[in-house]
Amino acid sequence: MASAPILPTSNPQQSSQPPIATPAFRAFVSRLSSTVRHGFSQRRPWSELVDRSSMVRPESFSEAYTRIRKNLNYFRVNYLTLLAFVLALSLLSHPVSLIVLLSLLAGWAFLYVFRQSDQPLVILGRTFSDRETLLGLSLLTVIVIFLTSVGSLLISALMVGFAIICVHGAFRVPDDLFLDDQEPASAGFLSFLGGAAASAPAVAARV
Numbered sequence: 001m002a003s004a005p006i007l008p009t010s011n012p013q014q015s016s017q018p019p020i021a022t023p024a025f026r027a028f029v030s031r032l033s034s035t036v037r038h039g040f041s042q043r044r045p046w047s048e049l050v051d052r053s054s055m056v057r058p059e060s061f062s063e064a065y066t067r068i069r070k071n072l073n074y075f076r077v078n079y080l081t082l083l084a085f086v087l088a089l090s091l092l093s094h095p096v097s098l099i100v101l102l103s104l105l106a107g108w109a110f111l112y113v114f115r116q117s118d119q120p121l122v123i124l125g126r127t128f129s130d131r132e133t134l135l136g137l138s139l140l141t142v143i144v145i146f147l148t149s150v151g152s153l154l155i156s157a158l159m160v161g162f163a164i165i166c167v168h169g170a171f172r173v174p175d176d177l178f179l180d181d182q183e184p185a186s187a188g189f190l191s192f193l194g195g196a197a198a199s200a201p202a203v204a205a206r207v
Contacts, residue, residue: 043077054173068169074177075169083161090157097150104144108137 058064072079091098111121112133121128128136145151 043081044075046078048177049075049078049168049172051172055171056173058170064170067172067174068166070174070177071169071172072165074174079165082165083158086161086164087154087157090153090160094149094153097148097153100144100148100150101154104141107140112137 058067091101112130115121121133145154
């Protein structure tokens with residue numbers, strides 16, 4: 001009997017590295033998660049924020065400014081949460097703008113920030129350097145933010161959020177609010193900026 005012919009087998013090459021630098025991505029997510037948890041741990045009770053008995057109209061512009069400055073320092077985490085809520089609500093009410101913005105952020109994350117520097121970007125058979133990738137993403141960001149409705153939507157939401165914060169800060173009497181002496185004024189959600197500055201040279205070295 002004739003032996004059955006042996007079919008050739010192929011070994012397709014599999015990508016040896018994921019499109020995202022996994023250690024860097026995990027470190028970023030871990031740091032962001034710890035920063036958010038630390039920020040929420042410093043959040044003031046919402047009952048203090050909406051205490052109607054402490055709402056009094058300011059008698060002058062200088063008094064309103066002083067109240068806003070003190071309330072911003074005390075309720076900074078609550079105000080950032082409120083601002084994020086206004087932004088999220090605005091984006092959820094415009095799903096097309098939300099999809100465009102998420103796509104832009106995903107492009108930055110996958111194509112530049114978390115992509116390994118020794119792994120070139122190849123699109124349609126053409127290899128792009130890190131500088132070309134950065135310039136392309138920057139141009140795309142300018143187009144999305146300034147030439148579409150996404151930019152106006154973000155600006156409008158930020159203006160509404162800041163207006164709400166300023167009105168509340170001007171009417172909220174801060175006489176009963178006291179910051180801890182050992183608590184820095186820049187703590188909270190903004191504390192990740194100091195850590196991000198330490199990792200900036202690693203990203204800047206790609207350019």
